[in-house]
Amino acid sequence: MKSKLMTILVLCLATLLMPGVAVAGETTTIDAGDTSFILVCASLVMLMTPGLALFYGGMVRRKNVLSTIMLSFIVMSVVSIIWVLYGYTLAFGPDIKSFIGGLDHLFLKGVGVEPAGGTIPHLLFMVFQLMFALITVAIISGSIAERMRFSAFLAFIVIWTSLVYAPLAHWVWGGGWLMQLGALDFAGGTVVHISSGVTGLVAALVIGKRKGYGSEPILPHNLPMTVLGAALLWFGWFGFNAGSALSASGLAVSAFTVTQIAAAAGGLSWVLSEWLHHGKPTVLGCISGVVAGLVAITPAAGFVGAMSALVIGLMVGPICYFAVAVIKTKIGYDDSLDAFGIHGVGGTLGAIATGLFANLSVNEAGANGLFYGDASLLLKQLIGVGATILFAALATFIILKLISYFIPLRVSSDDEVIGLDISVHGENAYADSYDFPMGAANKAVRTL
Amino acid sequence: MNKIEAIIRPGKLEEVKDALNKLGIHGMTVSQVIGCGHQKGRTEVYRGAEYSINLLPKVKVEIIVSKKWVDKCVEAITTAARSGEIGDGKIFIYPLSNVIRIRTGEQGEDAI
Numbered sequence: 321m322k323s324k325l326m327t328i329l330v331l332c333l334a335t336l337l338m339p340g341v342a343v344a345g346e347t348t349t350i351d352a353g354d355t356s357f358i359l360v361c362a363s364l365v366m367l368m369t370p371g372l373a374l375f376y377g378g379m380v381r382r383k384n385v386l387s388t389i390m391l392s393f394i395v396m397s398v399v400s401i402i403w404v405l406y407g408y409t410l411a412f413g414p415d416i417k418s419f420i421g422g423l424d425h426l427f428l429k430g431v432g433v434e435p436a437g438g439t440i441p442h443l444l445f446m447v448f449q450l451m452f453a454l455i456t457v458a459i460i461s462g463s464i465a466e467r468m469r470f471s472a473f474l475a476f477i478v479i480w481t482s483l484v485y486a487p488l489a490h491w492v493w494g495g496g497w498l499m500q501l502g503a504l505d506f507a508g509g510t511v512v513h514i515s516s517g518v519t520g521l522v523a524a525l526v527i528g529k530r531k532g533y534g535s536e537p538i539l540p541h542n543l544p545m546t547v548l549g550a551a552l553l554w555f556g557w558f559g560f561n562a563g564s565a566l567s568a569s570g571l572a573v574s575a576f577t578v579t580q581i582a583a584a585a586g587g588l589s590w591v592l593s594e595w596l597h598h599g600k601p602t603v604l605g606c607i608s609g610v611v612a613g614l615v616a617i618t619p620a621a622g623f624v625g626a627m628s629a630l631v632i633g634l635m636v637g638p639i640c641y642f643a644v645a646v647i648k649t650k651i652g653y654d655d656s657l658d659a660f661g662i663h664g665v666g667g668t669l670g671a672i673a674t675g676l677f678a679n680l681s682v683n684e685a686g687a688n689g690l691f692y693g694d695a696s697l698l699l700k701q702l703i704g705v706g707a708t709i710l711f712a713a714l715a716t717f718i719i720l721k722l723i724s725y726f727i728p729l730r731v732s733s734d735d736e737v738i739g740l741d742i743s744v745h746g747e748n749a750y751a752d753s754y755d756f757p758m759g760a761a762n763k764a765v766r767t768l
Numbered sequence: 769m770n771k772i773e774a775i776i777r778p779g780k781l782e783e784v785k786d787a788l789n790k791l792g793i794h795g796m797t798v799s800q801v802i803g804c805g806h807q808k809g810r811t812e813v814y815r816g817a818e819y820s821i822n823l824l825p826k827v828k829v830e831i832i833v834s835k836k837w838v839d840k841c842v843e844a845i846t847t848a849a850r851s852g853e854i855g856d857g858k859i860f861i862y863p864l865s866n867v868i869r870i871r872t873g874e875q876g877e878d879a880i
Contacts, residue, residue, distance in 0.1 A: 537812075537821065539814065594813070594816055597816065598813045600813060602814070605816075608815060644815045644816060645816020649816075649817060658815060
């Protein structure tokens, strides 16, 4: 038994250490311009996750800022490893029955610096896609912030990335059934935003409301931090959408432009909505609208023109505002930082809008939407949205119930009151009392 | 000897300090506090959700004076801190059994 285990271990190590061998693709030449562009875009998308950490971190109470930031950072570590070990091959390996990718690229086998069907190295495509997986999983943390047990979250992200994200990415981008059907998702409206938003909502419902939710004010502790995070998200989103053209091309420029337009329109329309509804134009509203605009244009970025992007941005502000300000309050669920209200609702709107505004003159590889004479795309988009919602919701529910048999999903009531920064991580973000001379009254204990 | 504790509007601190200085009272302890009284608080809105903030920021000024100065001090603080609107604050007066100056060991009125 022992020798059998050793053999397996040695085989695994040998596979891990094998140099990447490129698969011969349709295009065999690497374009330096495309490669450098996607390298920069991958870096920009990477920056979105720490940006999200700050965006979320500022919106929680000061006792939970570190634990909230931690959720995004630990996602970057865990999901990166899953992705290179087996996540990438499940998403982008050879198609198996339109549902999942094969194991040909297990441990990055065959993923080298040669191109695989494009003008950039296969390895670069893999790492660009890795960044998408990171931000998707990190978005979910916004729904369960301030109460989920760290160990349960770790278990959840490992299983969710393997069983939900990888298959979904395969369905839409890796040659799976939604891709074969002709559903369009340029940069992740369904794969990234609907899936994470719906997952967040289900997780928030399963785990329950934060202690004191609805009876005491739970207010953002540092909105400038949230603004900084939103700024990094906006900046990184250009890599997200323009980079999804996978080349330094006119299509990338088009995607870049519509990204800016939709973000701007989303920020403006949210602010106008709340100004009319509550009488004050808030900063949090402005940046929330910008993010909603970015979410909504994501699936459409490579398929729609500038004026369509303007309409999409103007639509998403009031709709997402309505979702978080009215529907959430009426139904009474505690989606802490509105992952569902902004990403789930905004992503759904964007996917449907793609079916309305897509135009072949923008991208020959796309399709015409309803407003350009083809109603069938809208139906395909609706199928994509419905399938993503159903799959993500059902799988999340089952995964969480399964984990709860082994690990309680939320921290104890006392730990929640103290705050997760101290009770879970043993750290204090703003250690004011220790800077004050009175801190000397506390005995310093160092154990090495 | 008495301790006078005045809870006032943060924006009135400078005027109260000036008024006390004019009386020759330079020693005071000032803290930032939050509290509620007749003032109803304010409303804050985050992503469309309204929150009622009942505990409002105030400033607490603590001074120690001999009995004969109490009325003058109260009058000076009241005049300087008054805006006429709800939320101007309150003054509390406590009897004090002793005061000790740490540097010299002086006690009672000598230590004020």
